Amino acid sequence: MTALLPHIQIETAPNPSVAVIWLHGLGADGNDFAALVPELDLSGCPAIRFIFPHAPSMPVTINGGYVMPAWYDIRGADLTSRQDEAGIRTSERAIVALIAREIARGIPPKNIVLAGFSQGCAMALHTGLRFPQALAGIMAMSGYLPLAEHFATERAPANAHTPIFMAHGNQDPVVDPARGAASRDLLTRLGYPVEWHSYPMPHSVHPHEVADIAVFLTRVLTPEVV
Numbered sequence: 468m469t470a471l472l473p474h475i476q477i478e479t480a481p482n483p484s485v486a487v488i489w490l491h492g493l494g495a496d497g498n499d500f501a502a503l504v505p506e507l508d509l510s511g512c513p514a515i516r517f518i519f520p521h522a523p524s525m526p527v528t529i530n531g532g533y534v535m536p537a538w539y540d541i542r543g544a545d546l547t548s549r550q551d552e553a554g555i556r557t558s559e560r561a562i563v564a565l566i567a568r569e570i571a572r573g574i575p576p577k578n579i580v581l582a583g584f585s586q587g588c589a590m591a592l593h594t595g596l597r598f599p600q601a602l603a604g605i606m607a608m609s610g611y612l613p614l615a616e617h618f619a620t621e622r623a624p625a626n627a628h629t630p631i632f633m634a635h636g637n638q639d640p641v642v643d644p645a646r647g648a649a650s651r652d653l654l655t656r657l658g659y660p661v662e663w664h665s666y667p668m669p670h671s672v673h674p675h676e677v678a679d680i681a682v683f684l685t686r687v688l689t690p691e692v693v
């Protein structure tokens with residue numbers, strides 16, 4: 468059994484019926500985005516349980532082998548050279564364990580959003596689109612789809628129509644905007660409903676992005692009235 472990652476948990480109200488699992492970027496931890504919750508206008512949503520896991524610490528090649536929180540090793544500045552497939556798949560299992568824990572606590576997959584920033588974005592796309600049950604949505608911020616060469620054969624049909632929020636800064640010096648756009652184009656070609664946002668920012672989160680995230684979460688996590 469995969470050990471559950473340490474994490475921060477925030478509930479917007481008692482007895483949450485939906486969940487958001489939000490993955491941080493390289494060198495950060497779960498605190499990085501936990502502080503964003505009060506800034507989101509989620510007044511139209513049911514009670515949400517936010518989970519902000521902490522990635523394990525490991526040496527990161529591109530940073531001179533310095534040990535830091537990371538979902539996988541990065542060996543090249545272009546992000547696609549000598550990808551750490553083993554590390555990516557190990558983190559995938561750890562994230563799936565978090566999803567399974569929410570399901571065990573009574574929140575169905577269709578009420579779970581997987582979100583991430585930078586390296587966390589890569590893991591959200593990688594894991595969410597391979598997950599065998601349909602999720603509510605995926606939020607992919609300032610990142611890219613790793614192991615793209617395996618994606619067409621490994622993707623799960625259950626999430627072929629899952630809404631995907633993708634956002635990127637057009638001044639990003641860390642993850643080239645072209646890398647994010649290439650991932651968007653691949654997903655679009657395969658028929659995924661990608662909602663693309665570009666913001667005038669570097670490798671960060673823009674105030675307009677915060678508002679757009681709230682709109683997306685409200686849409687995918689609010690039950691339809693029949």
